[in-house]
Amino acid sequence: MENESINPILETQNLEFTYSYEDGISNKVLNGINLKVPSGQFLAILGRNGSGKSTLAKHFNAVLLPTGGKAYALGIDTSDETRTYDIRQNVGMVFQNPDNQIVATIVEEDVAFALENLGVPPEEIRRRVDEALNAVGMYEYRNHAPHQLSGGQKQRVAIAGIIAMKPKCIVLDEPTAMLDPRGRREVIETIMKLNRDEKITIVLITHFMDEAVRADRVVVIDHGNILLDGAPRSVFSNVAMLKSIGLDVPQAAELLYELNKSGEKLPQDVLTAEECIDALATLLEESHCRKIR
Amino acid sequence: MPKDPIIKTEHLRYVYSEGTPFEKAAIDDVSIEIEKGEFVGVIGHTGSGKSTFVQHLNGLLKPTSGRVLIDGQDIWEKGVDRRKIRFKVGLVFQYPEYQLFEDTVFKDISYGPRNMGLSEDEIASRVYEAAEFVGLSEDLLEKSPFELSGGQKRRVAIAGVIAMQPDVLVLDEPAAGLDPKGRESILRRIREYHKARGSTILLVSHSMEDIAENASKVLVMNKAKLVMYDSVDAVFARSQELLSIGLDIPQITRVFIGLRKRGFDVNDCIYTVKDGKKEILRALKEGGAGC
Numbered sequence: 001m002e003n004e005s006i007n008p009i010l011e012t013q014n015l016e017f018t019y020s021y022e023d024g025i026s027n028k029v030l031n032g033i034n035l036k037v038p039s040g041q042f043l044a045i046l047g048r049n050g051s052g053k054s055t056l057a058k059h060f061n062a063v064l065l066p067t068g069g070k071a072y073a074l075g076i077d078t079s080d081e082t083r084t085y086d087i088r089q090n091v092g093m094v095f096q097n098p099d100n101q102i103v104a105t106i107v108e109e110d111v112a113f114a115l116e117n118l119g120v121p122p123e124e125i126r127r128r129v130d131e132a133l134n135a136v137g138m139y140e141y142r143n144h145a146p147h148q149l150s151g152g153q154k155q156r157v158a159i160a161g162i163i164a165m166k167p168k169c170i171v172l173d174e175p176t177a178m179l180d181p182r183g184r185r186e187v188i189e190t191i192m193k194l195n196r197d198e199k200i201t202i203v204l205i206t207h208f209m210d211e212a213v214r215a216d217r218v219v220v221i222d223h224g225n226i227l228l229d230g231a232p233r234s235v236f237s238n239v240a241m242l243k244s245i246g247l248d249v250p251q252a253a254e255l256l257y258e259l260n261k262s263g264e265k266l267p268q269d270v271l272t273a274e275e276c277i278d279a280l281a282t283l284l285e286e287s288h289c290r291k292i293r
Numbered sequence: 294m295p296k297d298p299i300i301k302t303e304h305l306r307y308v309y310s311e312g313t314p315f316e317k318a319a320i321d322d323v324s325i326e327i328e329k330g331e332f333v334g335v336i337g338h339t340g341s342g343k344s345t346f347v348q349h350l351n352g353l354l355k356p357t358s359g360r361v362l363i364d365g366q367d368i369w370e371k372g373v374d375r376r377k378i379r380f381k382v383g384l385v386f387q388y389p390e391y392q393l394f395e396d397t398v399f400k401d402i403s404y405g406p407r408n409m410g411l412s413e414d415e416i417a418s419r420v421y422e423a424a425e426f427v428g429l430s431e432d433l434l435e436k437s438p439f440e441l442s443g444g445q446k447r448r449v450a451i452a453g454v455i456a457m458q459p460d461v462l463v464l465d466e467p468a469a470g471l472d473p474k475g476r477e478s479i480l481r482r483i484r485e486y487h488k489a490r491g492s493t494i495l496l497v498s499h500s501m502e503d504i505a506e507n508a509s510k511v512l513v514m515n516k517a518k519l520v521m522y523d524s525v526d527a528v529f530a531r532s533q534e535l536l537s538i539g540l541d542i543p544q545i546t547r548v549f550i551g552l553r554k555r556g557f558d559v560n561d562c563i564y565t566v567k568d569g570k571k572e573i574l575r576a577l578k579e580g581g582a583g584c
Contacts, residue, residue, distance in 0.1 A: 048472040049444065096470075150339055177470045180339040180499050182539050207472045246474030251502070251545040251566050258570045264577070273544050277551035280573060289576050290558040 008036035009074060009169050009201050010060050010091070016068030017055055017224075029055045031224040032069060039168070042195045042202045044215035044232075048246040049207070052224040057205050060171050061091035074168065089118075092162030094172040098154030101161075107149070108133065108142040111160045118165070132164040133157075135198070136190050152183025156190055163194065169201040170194070176208065188214065209236065209248050213271050220247070237268040252276035297365070298326035299461060299493050300350060305359035307345055319345040321517040323359070327495075327510075329460075332487055334508030334525070335497040338539045341514040343497055344387075347463045350495075351382035364460070380409050383459030387466045389450030393438040398429070398449050401438050405457040423456035426489075427482050444475050451479075455486060462486070463495040468503065476500075480507055502543045505529065505564030513540070526562045545569045 017030040029052045037043055047053035058064040059071040062078040071078045073087045095101055104110035108129050115125045133139040136156040146154060155175050162170055172191065176184040188211055194200045204215060212218045218235040220228040222245045228235045236242070239249050239257035249257075252273055256266045266283060270276050305323040310316050320342040327333060337343040348354045349361050352368050352375040361368050368378050383405075386392065395401035402423055406416045424434060427448040433441065438449050447467070455462065464483065468476035484507055487494050495512075498504055504511060504525070511528040513521040515538040521528050529535070532542045532550060549563040549572065559576050563569045 048474055050442075174470075181541055182338050246472060248473040251543060251569075252548060254566045255545060255548065255569045255573075258566060259573055262570070262574060264573075273547040273551060276548045277555070280548070280552055281555055281557065284552070284557050284559075284573075284576060287577050290579060291556045292553070292558050 007039070007075065008072075009039040010037040010203070011035065011072040012056075012059065012066075012069065013072075014069035015056070015059060015066050015071055017052075017059070017064060018067045029224050033221075033224070033226060035219065035226065035229075037169075037201060037203065039201055040195075040199050042192070042204070042214075042216045044204045044206060044212035044218045045221060046206060046209065046212050046218055046235075046247060047221035051221045051245075053205050053221045054173050055224075056221065057093070057171050057173050057203065060169070060203060061093055062087050063093070089165055090167050091169045091171060092165060092167040094155065094158050094162060094170065094175050096174040096177045098151055098158055098178070101158040102146045102154060105145055106142075107138065107144050107146060107157050110146065110157055111142075111164050114161060114165050128164045128166070129160075132160040135163055135194065136160045137186075150183055151179045152186040155179065155183070155187050159187075159190060159194075163198070163200070167200065169203065171203040171205070173205045174207070175204070176206070176211065184208070184211070207247065209242075209250060213250065220245075233269045233271060236271060239268075256280075297329060298362075299329040299364055300327040301325070301362040301365075302349070303360045303362070305346075305349060305361060306357050307349065307354060308357045311357065318517050320349075320514075323519045325512070325519055325522055327493065327512075330491050330493055332494045332507060332509045333496070334504030334511045335495055335514070336499070336501070336504060336511060336540060337514030338499075342517040343512075343514045344465060346514060347384065347465060347495060347497060350461065350463060351379045351384050353384070376408075380405070380457050381459055382461040382463065383454035383457055385451050385454050385462070385464045385467060387469060388447075389467075390443060390446035393446060393449060396437055397435050398424075398438050398441070399434040401449055402434075402452045402456050405453055409457060419456045419458065420452075423452040426455060426486050427452045428478065444471060444478075447471075447479070448482075451482075458490070459492065461493045461495070463497075465497040466499070467496070468498070468500070476503070483507070501529075501541055501546075502564075505543050505546070513538075525564065529564065530562065 012033050012035045015030055015033040018026050018028045020026045033056060045053045060073055062084050065079050073091050076083045076087055078087060102110050103113055111129045111132055112125050115128060133142055136159050138156050138160060176187050191202055195202045206212055213232045215232060218232050219226055228238060236249050236253050239254055242249050250271055252270050256270050256279060259266055266279050270279055302323055302325050305320060307320045308316060308318050323346060335343050349356060363378055363382060368375060393401050399420055402420045403416050406419045429448050438446055468479050480503060496508060508525060511525055529542055529546055535542055543564050545566055546564055549559055549561040552559050553561040560572050563572055
């Protein structure tokens with residue numbers, strides 16, 4: 001891995017996790033995951049339902065503890081229970097359903113909730129809440145009731161509640177699954193801004209490939225194993241493999257892949273519509289295709 | 294022969310919290326005729342009024358003003374049995390898996406047909422048929438719905454509505470939250486159901502790809518108004534307008550519009566990768582022929 005030299009903010013070593021049920025049945029969900037997340041990275045973890053991606057995410061702040069191998073956050077072994085709070089203050093989590101994460105009746109009180117529990121002085125709370133709401137673009141809604149907000153706005157409030165704690169890392173488990181396109185855009189842009197401006201490490205769990213495309217790095221999980229790990233461009237060039245495990249690729253990438261199967265010579269590392277247009281225009285130009293007029 | 298409209302609304306208007314400071318028209322002056330057997334994609338961003346609109350079609354909401362006619366019948370006319378309207382127009386809500394309540398899958402799916410007053414034999418045959426349509430195996434029918442996976446639960450909920458064999462099936466985001474394979478599986482079932490039964494389908498979705506691949510017509514709502522109701526080609530051809538109201542068009546469509554802008558003689562009404570591939574290969578072949 002290219003960032004080997006940076007002390008990873010998150011790390012797993014042969015991480016295994018098995019769910020055990022009362023009736024003696026058990027289900028092994030993670031099969032020895034080795035992953036290092038350098039500080040400041042925007043990592044997307046992609047996988048279909050049941051692939052183990054959410055289970056992996058829950059190991060990053062000790063919501064789950066490994067049944068085999070090790071998980072470290074900020075260099076701390078997550079199974080060291082005396083350090084659980086240190087980990088959770090620095091690795092915040094945002095979940096899928098915004099309605100399950102908001103506890104207060106006023107936006108700014110919700111954002112202040114964790115700080116009050118931590119005993120942060122009131123002036124400091126005021127300052128951090130304002131900062132956090134500004135960072136997610138929700139300051140003007142500080143006196144609203146959560147039910148007056150859209151799904152995307154609620155998720156941004158949930159994110160504000162996390163960043164008010166000044167974490168080094170935020171893990172988001174399908175934060176946009178229940179949102180409409182506008183809400184999805186709002187949340188993804190907020191995440192990218194926090195990564196860029198505040199240098200917060202981001203782990204985004206998703207099955208929307210158009211979100212994963214925007215990350216620095218994409219890890220694809222299937223059946224509890226890491227299947228692919230690399231820059232979005234190289235990961236999404238594996239069209240056949242991704243489709244075979246039930247994931248999507250951008251339509252632009254799929255089109256070029258399909259045309260190559262038919263014998264055309266086109267680049268395979270295309271993600272956006274613009275890149276696809278360029279590649280096809282070159283091909284059509286070369287074969288002297290008919291132009292309009 | 295022109296088909297009779299199965300759904301017709303006339304100047305439909307619905308106002309929330311009327312007479313309070315929060316008063317807001319959720320739908321305003323919506324007049325539309327939807328023909329029998331049509332597969333309609335319903336799009337519009339959150340708050341556009343699309344969910345409020347579909348909730349009028351089986352009488353769940355009563356219009357503030359205007360009329361709703363199902364098969365020519367004004368559903369709010371005196372003496373109309375609105376229960377019967379609900380058998381005719383089946384509505385599957387968002388995240389319907391949270392609405393399961395019976396202790397077996399069979400009982401849950403049979404709830405609707407039982408309310409219709411059908412015989413036990415008829416109920417059973419409808420449950421089996423509906424379960425098959427959504428791809429639930431028979432051994433699941435005696436299980437508790439709460440033992441099933443999320444995707445299976447959603448199929449149970451959909452089966453419960455189609456067991457009533459409604460003439461109109463309305464599905465609000467049936468694939469939300471599912472991964473691509475789960476999405477495709479649900480949509481394929483709906484497509485097959487539409488083909489087999491010839492029912493009218495209204496599919497509410499945020500995914501333009503899903504709409505493009507399934508629907509024959511598209512209904513677009515924006516700010517409580519009906520802004521477009523036309524064929525898929527005609528609606529997606531207005532891509533700038535769609536973008537300006539916060540909607541999107543499929544990436545593949547943007548590619549072909551882009552190629553056409555650069556002067557290539559390609560069809561820009563392309564919505565699926567399959568059609569895109571065909572179109573490029575056609576253009577290459579004809580180009581090679583010396584045009």
